[in-house]
Amino acid sequence: MVTKGLKLRIYPNKQQRRQLAQNFGCVRFVWNQMLAMLNERHENNPKASFLTAYALNHLLPLLKKEHPFLKDAESTSLQVTNQHLIEAFHAFFRKEKGHPKFKAKHAFKQSYTSKFVKGNIQPVGDHGIRLPKLGILRFKTGQRIPETIKQVTLSRTPTGKYFAVLTVEGENQTFPKTGKTIGYDLGIKDLLVGSDVQRQGTCRHDKLLAHKLRVWQRTLARRQRRAKKAIAWDYHQKVPVPRTLADFKNVAKARLQVALIHEKIANQRAYKLHKLTTQLVKTYDRIALENLKTKNLLRNHTLARAIANQAWGELRRQLIYKSAWYGKELKLVNPYKTSQLCSTCGHDDGKKALAIREWTCPQCGTHHDRDVNAAINIKQLAFGR
Ligand SMILES: [Zn+2]
Known part of the structure; x- marks a missing residue:
């Protein structure tokens, strides 16, 4: 069994839209209150051990007493908010992300997540789903919804569309084995440069x-x-x-x-990336990918770099879960020295400036494309020669 996300566009009625807006506000309020509390706690006593989501959940009844409007919110969504906040802090401690921020009223995307508890989330007929507090919501997709739903994330885009992402359990499906192996170096102009000389995807948008x-x-x-x-x-x-x-x-x-234009660009990019990652997992049994240095990821010097960072992060995320789903192997490789070692004879030719796109190995005479050579090194580091 594997966990999958199922995205549905939903069509809430007027009352449901009002309830959703209220709930978006409640989770934002809880996030901000808890964040302020954690910040203050750290300031007062920097050595205090970090709280768990469980401990934050114990503060919820108190917060509800103080701010009665929170009682209208779907209760598991407030617990999930605590969990997300603690996870955000842990990502920050691991230096993978910046410090958690306060959420502004007009955040880019409004959302909240409800957990499955005692049958509170249930499919109804072919085009309906029962959700806690909201009742039955309509959707159009012909997709059959599995019975076991672990959680649901409801969101409203800035363009006024509503979505429900269901986390469901499904049967594991595998792709047939092909016996093929490949290594990939990450690029800025082309998203991926392969050990087979092929360049895949582009980071730039339309x-x-x-x-x-x-x-x-x-x-x-x-x-x-x-x-x-x-x-x-x-x-x-x-x-x-x-x-x-x-x-x-x-x-x-x-x-x-x-x-609307932002949404369209994001949709196009997501569609292309999903197509690419599925195709890669279908084609290859073993994929070696340059591992991202999280420190570098946080540094966004230029727009091109920022867009590339975003695409790399998403690419890695998709390849990790898709190779697990479809029974393929993915290895992440530290790219240390991969652009300066000769992939044919192993000679270390020293550091190379980014402007140098091609070079010839003085030891064995092989002429290298910088990126392709790096991709071959990545493949060999992961799976041997
Ligand atoms: Zn060489």
């Missing part, structure tokens, strides 16, 4: 969309500037009811356009 995005971002900035000026003028003129940013429909429209 140029047309990138252009559209820039245009709308500029429009949004201009409209916001003008709206702020108009608001300031109202105050200056002592208008009885001064306008607020919400009164400027053209600002809201531009903001929606920016969010």
